[in-house]
Amino acid sequence: GENVEQHPSTLSVQEGDSAVIKCTYSDSASNYFPWYKQELGKRPQLIIDIRSNVGEKKDQRIAVTLNKTAKHFSLHITETQPEDSAVYFCAASQVSRLTFGEGTQLTVNP
Amino acid sequence: SAVISQKPSRDICQRGTSLTIQCQVDSQVTMMFWYRQQPGQSLTLIATANQGSEATYESGFVIDKFPISRPNLTFSTLTVSNMSPEDSSIYLCSVESKGRYNEQFFGPGTRLTVL
Secondary structure, eight states, X not given: OOOEEEEOSEEEEETTSOEEEXXXXXXXXOOEEEEXXXXXXXXXXXXXXXXXXXXXXXXXXXXXXXXXXXXXXXXXXXXXXXXXXXXXXXXXXXXXXEEEOOOEEEEEEO | OOOEEXXXXXXXXXXXXXXXXXXXXXXXXXXXXXXXXXXXXXXXXXXXXXXXSOOEEOTTOOTTTSOEEEEETTEEEEEEOSXXXXXXXXXXXXXXXXXXXXXXXXXXXXXXXXX
Protein backbone atom coordinates (compact mmCIF):
# COMPACT_ATOMS: atom_id res chain seq x y z
CA GLY A 1 0.00 0.00 0.00
CA GLU A 2 0.85 3.68 -0.05
CA ASN A 3 3.39 5.08 2.43
CA VAL A 4 3.74 8.81 3.06
CA GLU A 5 6.68 10.30 4.93
CA GLN A 6 6.59 13.88 6.19
CA HIS A 7 9.40 16.16 7.42
CA PRO A 8 10.09 17.90 9.67
CA SER A 9 7.98 16.69 12.58
CA THR A 10 8.33 20.09 14.27
CA LEU A 11 9.09 23.49 12.79
CA SER A 12 9.49 26.78 14.61
CA VAL A 13 9.72 30.06 12.68
CA GLN A 14 9.57 33.76 13.41
CA GLU A 15 6.52 35.69 12.33
CA GLY A 16 6.98 36.89 8.76
CA ASP A 17 9.38 34.11 7.81
CA SER A 18 8.56 31.32 5.37
CA ALA A 19 7.86 27.69 6.32
CA VAL A 20 8.34 24.64 4.14
CA ILE A 21 7.06 21.13 4.86
CA LYS A 22 8.03 18.21 2.65
CA CYS A 23 6.40 14.84 1.94
CA THR A 24 7.34 11.82 -0.10
CA TYR A 25 5.06 9.04 -1.26
CA SER A 26 5.73 5.54 -2.47
CA ASP A 27 2.96 4.58 -4.89
CA SER A 28 3.20 6.12 -8.36
CA ALA A 29 -0.55 5.47 -8.82
CA SER A 30 -1.40 8.19 -6.28
CA ASN A 31 -2.85 11.14 -8.12
CA TYR A 32 -4.20 13.60 -5.55
CA PHE A 33 -2.26 15.32 -2.77
CA PRO A 34 -4.13 17.40 -0.20
CA TRP A 35 -2.80 19.33 2.79
CA TYR A 36 -4.75 19.66 6.01
CA LYS A 37 -4.34 22.05 8.92
CA GLN A 38 -5.45 20.84 12.35
CA GLU A 39 -5.64 23.22 15.29
CA LEU A 40 -5.70 21.78 18.79
CA GLY A 41 -9.01 20.07 19.51
CA LYS A 42 -10.40 20.82 16.05
CA ARG A 43 -11.09 18.81 12.94
CA PRO A 44 -8.56 18.70 10.06
CA GLN A 45 -9.27 21.44 7.51
CA LEU A 46 -8.40 21.13 3.84
CA ILE A 47 -6.23 24.14 3.00
CA ILE A 48 -4.85 23.35 -0.44
CA ASP A 49 -4.49 20.39 -2.78
CA ILE A 50 -2.77 19.45 -6.00
CA ARG A 51 -3.46 16.83 -8.62
CA SER A 52 -0.88 14.81 -10.49
CA ASN A 53 -1.34 16.71 -13.75
CA VAL A 54 -0.21 19.98 -12.13
CA GLY A 55 3.24 20.96 -10.86
CA GLU A 56 2.41 23.92 -8.66
CA LYS A 57 -0.61 25.61 -7.14
CA LYS A 58 -0.84 28.80 -5.14
CA ASP A 59 -3.54 30.31 -2.94
CA GLN A 60 -2.56 33.62 -1.36
CA ARG A 61 0.21 32.87 1.17
CA ILE A 62 0.25 29.11 0.67
CA ALA A 63 1.56 27.11 -2.27
CA VAL A 64 2.11 23.46 -3.02
CA THR A 65 4.58 21.92 -5.47
CA LEU A 66 4.59 18.39 -6.82
CA ASN A 67 7.43 16.44 -8.40
CA LYS A 68 5.91 13.23 -9.77
CA THR A 69 9.22 11.83 -10.95
CA ALA A 70 10.77 12.08 -7.51
CA LYS A 71 7.45 11.31 -5.77
CA HIS A 72 7.57 14.28 -3.46
CA PHE A 73 5.44 17.31 -2.77
CA SER A 74 5.86 20.33 -0.52
CA LEU A 75 3.82 22.97 1.27
CA HIS A 76 5.14 26.52 1.33
CA ILE A 77 3.73 29.16 3.65
CA THR A 78 5.03 32.70 3.19
CA GLU A 79 4.76 35.67 5.57
CA THR A 80 3.81 33.38 8.43
CA GLN A 81 1.49 34.65 11.14
CA PRO A 82 0.84 33.34 14.69
CA GLU A 83 -2.53 31.99 13.53
CA ASP A 84 -0.67 29.67 11.15
CA SER A 85 0.48 27.71 14.22
CA ALA A 86 -1.07 24.23 13.99
CA VAL A 87 -0.33 20.67 12.94
CA TYR A 88 -0.13 20.23 9.18
CA PHE A 89 -0.74 16.88 7.51
CA CYS A 90 0.04 15.91 3.95
CA ALA A 91 -1.76 13.02 2.30
CA ALA A 92 -1.70 11.00 -0.90
CA SER A 93 -4.78 9.51 -2.50
CA GLN A 94 -5.72 6.77 -4.91
CA VAL A 95 -9.42 6.30 -5.71
CA SER A 96 -10.28 8.58 -2.76
CA ARG A 97 -8.42 6.54 -0.14
CA LEU A 98 -6.22 9.00 1.78
CA THR A 99 -2.93 7.97 3.36
CA PHE A 100 -1.63 10.63 5.72
CA GLY A 101 1.86 11.66 6.72
CA GLU A 102 2.74 11.83 10.40
CA GLY A 103 2.20 15.56 10.68
CA THR A 104 4.29 18.68 11.29
CA GLN A 105 3.79 20.86 14.35
CA LEU A 106 4.34 24.41 13.08
CA THR A 107 4.89 27.14 15.66
CA VAL A 108 5.05 30.77 14.54
CA ASN A 109 6.65 32.95 17.18
CA PRO A 110 5.49 36.58 17.37
CA SER B 1 -19.17 22.66 1.40
CA ALA B 2 -21.37 20.14 3.22
CA VAL B 3 -22.10 20.57 6.92
CA ILE B 4 -21.07 17.42 8.78
CA SER B 5 -22.11 16.53 12.32
CA GLN B 6 -21.17 13.64 14.57
CA LYS B 7 -22.80 12.25 17.68
CA PRO B 8 -21.70 11.85 20.39
CA SER B 9 -18.93 14.45 20.49
CA ARG B 10 -17.25 12.51 23.27
CA ASP B 11 -17.88 9.53 25.51
CA ILE B 12 -16.26 7.56 28.29
CA CYS B 13 -16.98 3.84 28.10
CA GLN B 14 -16.20 0.73 30.06
CA ARG B 15 -14.03 -2.06 28.71
CA GLY B 16 -16.03 -4.73 26.88
CA THR B 17 -18.91 -2.49 25.84
CA SER B 18 -19.74 -1.09 22.39
CA LEU B 19 -20.37 2.45 21.16
CA THR B 20 -22.09 3.56 17.97
CA ILE B 21 -21.02 6.86 16.44
CA GLN B 22 -23.28 8.67 14.01
CA CYS B 23 -22.26 10.88 11.10
CA GLN B 24 -24.88 13.10 9.45
CA VAL B 25 -24.39 15.32 6.40
CA ASP B 26 -26.76 18.09 5.33
CA SER B 27 -26.58 17.17 1.65
CA GLN B 28 -26.12 14.06 -0.42
CA VAL B 29 -22.52 12.99 -0.79
CA THR B 30 -20.90 10.40 -2.99
CA MET B 31 -18.40 8.93 -0.53
CA MET B 32 -18.22 8.61 3.25
CA PHE B 33 -15.21 7.41 5.20
CA TRP B 34 -14.25 6.65 8.79
CA TYR B 35 -10.84 7.52 10.25
CA ARG B 36 -9.15 7.01 13.58
CA GLN B 37 -6.74 9.50 15.14
CA GLN B 38 -4.95 8.22 18.21
CA PRO B 39 -3.74 10.82 20.72
CA GLY B 40 -1.03 13.02 19.23
CA GLN B 41 -0.87 10.98 16.04
CA SER B 42 -1.91 11.08 12.42
CA LEU B 43 -5.13 9.90 10.82
CA THR B 44 -5.64 6.32 9.70
CA LEU B 45 -8.40 5.24 7.35
CA ILE B 46 -10.59 2.52 8.88
CA ALA B 47 -13.01 1.93 6.04
CA THR B 48 -15.07 3.35 3.21
CA ALA B 49 -18.79 3.31 4.02
CA ASN B 50 -20.65 2.09 0.95
CA GLN B 51 -24.29 2.96 0.53
CA GLY B 52 -26.45 -0.13 0.50
CA SER B 53 -23.59 -2.62 0.74
CA GLU B 54 -20.84 -3.78 3.08
CA ALA B 55 -18.09 -1.32 3.94
CA THR B 56 -14.61 -1.68 2.46
CA TYR B 57 -12.08 -2.11 5.26
CA GLU B 58 -8.40 -1.20 5.25
CA SER B 59 -5.69 -3.59 6.32
CA GLY B 60 -5.76 -4.10 10.06
CA PHE B 61 -9.45 -3.28 10.51
CA VAL B 62 -12.23 -5.88 10.48
CA ILE B 63 -15.99 -5.78 10.31
CA ASP B 64 -16.50 -7.66 13.58
CA LYS B 65 -14.63 -4.96 15.49
CA PHE B 66 -15.83 -1.92 13.50
CA PRO B 67 -19.22 -2.62 11.90
CA ILE B 68 -20.31 0.22 9.64
CA SER B 69 -23.67 1.09 8.16
CA ARG B 70 -24.62 3.56 5.46
CA PRO B 71 -28.34 3.31 4.81
CA ASN B 72 -28.55 6.42 2.58
CA LEU B 73 -26.48 9.18 0.99
CA THR B 74 -26.38 11.43 4.06
CA PHE B 75 -25.90 9.16 7.07
CA SER B 76 -23.44 6.58 8.35
CA THR B 77 -22.64 4.87 11.65
CA LEU B 78 -19.47 3.31 13.01
CA THR B 79 -19.64 0.92 15.95
CA VAL B 80 -16.59 0.23 18.07
CA SER B 81 -17.24 -3.23 19.51
CA ASN B 82 -15.96 -4.99 22.61
CA MET B 83 -13.84 -1.96 23.48
CA SER B 84 -10.47 -1.99 25.20
CA PRO B 85 -8.34 0.97 26.37
CA GLU B 86 -6.38 0.70 23.09
CA ASP B 87 -9.53 1.87 21.28
CA SER B 88 -9.29 5.26 22.98
CA SER B 89 -9.01 7.65 20.05
CA ILE B 90 -10.77 10.32 18.10
CA TYR B 91 -13.01 8.85 15.41
CA LEU B 92 -13.77 11.09 12.44
CA CYS B 93 -16.03 10.70 9.48
CA SER B 94 -15.22 12.41 6.22
CA VAL B 95 -17.21 12.99 3.05
CA GLU B 96 -16.55 13.54 -0.60
CA SER B 97 -19.20 15.47 -2.47
CA LYS B 98 -20.38 15.11 -6.04
CA GLY B 99 -18.40 17.34 -8.33
CA ARG B 100 -15.52 17.68 -5.84
CA TYR B 101 -13.64 14.57 -6.77
CA ASN B 102 -11.17 13.42 -4.12
CA GLU B 103 -11.74 16.43 -1.84
CA GLN B 104 -12.56 15.13 1.64
CA PHE B 105 -14.03 17.21 4.44
CA PHE B 106 -14.07 16.03 8.00
CA GLY B 107 -16.68 15.93 10.69
CA PRO B 108 -15.86 17.35 14.15
CA GLY B 109 -14.86 13.95 15.51
CA THR B 110 -15.90 11.78 18.46
CA ARG B 111 -13.43 11.57 21.33
CA LEU B 112 -13.66 8.12 22.87
CA THR B 113 -12.07 7.14 26.16
CA VAL B 114 -12.20 3.50 27.23
CA LEU B 115 -11.53 2.72 30.90
